[in-house]
Amino acid sequence: MLLLQILVNGVLVGGLYVLIAQSLNLIFGVMGVVNLAHGSFIVLAGLFTYWFTSATGLNPLLVLPLAFVVLGLIGAGLQPLLVEPLMKFGRKAELLSLMVTFGLSYVLLELALQLWGSDFVSVPYLQSSWSLGGLEFSKAFAVSGAFAAAVSAALYFWLNYTDSGKCLLAASQSSTGAICCGIDVRRVRLIAFGLGVGLAAAAGVLVIIVMPLAPQTSDDLTLLAFVIIALGGLGNYGGVAIAAILLGIAQSLSAFFLGGNAEYVLPYVLLILVMVARPERFRPA
């Protein structure tokens, strides 16, 4: 029963991970850019939620659309300044964009530190749980997991069943092919980056409800998202969702059996294992 409880917790966390990873995957898929500032956007949105709810006493979930729109717009504003100019470098764009987003992550880190300090904070919200057949379902985890799943599902349907979404998917599969079909790839890249950052912000709002965040956790979140993508397959949206939930379960198991350090280190160890075992996943197409 205890094991089942651990699994349930893992799945609930995994639901949140889906959104964290999917938003990074969106940018990577379309632009070939791993946004190293991904975690910083998550943390900024989370800390903003903390500040906003403690100032106004409002429900943190109300912040979600606000954070999504505001940070999404900021992301869309940064993309033509920072990332788009690198696209012309072809093969080397990937490494150059790593550099730029690496720099950006520290600018954002400093911003968060200046605004909210370096303490870990979390938003107290729905701190009870539902009991169901002897299992405890933390309400906060369930709600944030459900929201994350809903947002991810909306993303999935948008990508696969709407014209604008299909444009984006097309551009992520072959940018040349998409150009030939009359898709404005520059615009698609802008939308993808903005949307990716917006979704990272949405994830940040949901994360701070269930676990404490501090500016210095940004890198851990970026790495977490990257490991999930690595396990699920770059640009493979279904695979990433499965990998996110499996990682959630694996972390909750290792936390129980091996302690908090194991839980923290697990994504990094997995990353190295992936490198040893399945390097073909990372070969450029």
Next chain:
Amino acid sequence: MEGATQPASKGGPIRDPFPGGADGSARARRLRGAAAALVLLALFVAVPLISRGYLLQFATDILTAVVLAYGWNLISGFTGYLSFGQVSFFGLGAYATALMVMRAHVPWYFAAPLSGLVGAAVALVLGPIMLRLRGILFALGMLGLARILEVVFNNWHYAGGSVGLSLPAELTPVAVYVGMGLLALAGFGISAFFVRSGFGLDVMSLNEDEEAAAALGVPTTRVKVIAFMLSALLPAIAGGLVAWNRSYIDPTSGFDPTVDLQTVVAVMFGGIGTLWGPFLGAAALMIVGEEFLVYFPNLELALYGIVVIATVLAFPGGLVGLANRLGLLRRPIVLSPKSLTAAPPEPRPREYTGPVLEVRDLTVRFGGLTALDHVSLSVRSGETLCIIGANGAGKTTLFNAITGSVKPTSGEILYLGEPISRVPTYLRAQRGMARSFQIPRLLPSLTVWENVVLASRHGRQSHRAAEHAAWVLETIGLAQMWRDPASRLTPGYQRQLEFARVLALSPELVLLDEVMAGMTRDEQEAVRSVIRRLPEFGVAAVACVEHVIAAVADLCDRMVVLDFGRKIAEDTPEKVLKDPAVVRAYLGEPL
């Protein structure tokens, strides 16, 4: 002022394209070098004489930043593998020194170099795993490594856990300062070796195009791992010295990500992949940063972040890139001759008389797709064999399997009578198997000379390599432009340069992959005449892949036709072109 006219987008943006030859005469360069060395030496000696307090500490900090910058530049600048976790080696070195001194009572003058070896040994183990693939994985893997190590040391009681270890004040600040100075000099020396030597050319070729480098005989994995080990050695020793300097080490300061940020910023700002960049960048950034922080305390991270972004976007060559445009600090051409003295190649000793290449029952599958289906063929000595087929027939896959960049699912390949399935690509190249790529894959920011000498270098002494490279360039007709970056050649010359590189390997077997695709009739004629002349260069056999049948029909002795991965015909060109199966594959069923 050639450098200024070159748009950054044409060459490699990480390292500016080769800016066009050494500046000034050799004597002027030597004078300038000596003057710079004297000034730096004078400064180095003056600091501890002036002050043993703040100034000495500040100078030590600058030197530390310089050492770390040189270390990072060796792997991330020269090979192009960005590491965001080089601080791992810094921390490991610091802990290794502290543990050796505190727990095993090793004297400090042994502990510091031994820590360097610990760093290099860790790099030797990790390198082959983490450097297997370009880019993102390595960058994030290194970031992860630093985090793993931080957690490990936090929980390792023998190493003091989260409190860390204290070191006795055995080493004076001046000793640390001198040690760090020597280490910075070592970093400069290794970088100078990378910029000037044939080995360095191998290292730099990785940043341009790894697959092409392997096809030219560069042992890519070994070169990468050696560069990685050297880039781990420097921070590991520096870590040990810093631990002495601060007289403690703990997980937070040992694996501080800010150290990596500072290092990346310093190298980018100074000029990535250059000899002087790490020194200039680290020194400038430390001094400017110190001033800046007086006015804006606590904005260090934002400042560094902005400098990285601005450098990548506005001047990717950094300070050295700007100096290059003024004709200063230019990289000399590697193994450059004073004058081109050409010497024709000595013929390879030849006892073997069987077929040069034999492919037996070769099958290659990619998942469910069978690209090659039990194909057998052989290329005899003195023969030109053409492999034709429609798009997707498996022609390029066949070449990739022969050169080793694709693993066969089953079947055997014999080169000069020996099975080569386990021989890596670069050794096949060194044994005389040369290939061209469908789209020329030059090393764009290296010069014409370096592109050729890279190929002629392996298995030769360096003066022979230079003579051979010069001979190839003269014979092909590229001698006038030997100093130009490859990226600046017109497409026609780029194709010729690719031929030159093929010949520089002194090949037995030449594999040409659709060299005439998309060419005008005149250009095709030029290429055809080179192919006809290949035997003059000592080439024993040629295999070419083409889908323009007419362009090769009169060049080859035999033709093999592939269709959907199967061999459907093999005979003389006249007979093959009349074969009904071939006509059907090319033109469809008769009406």
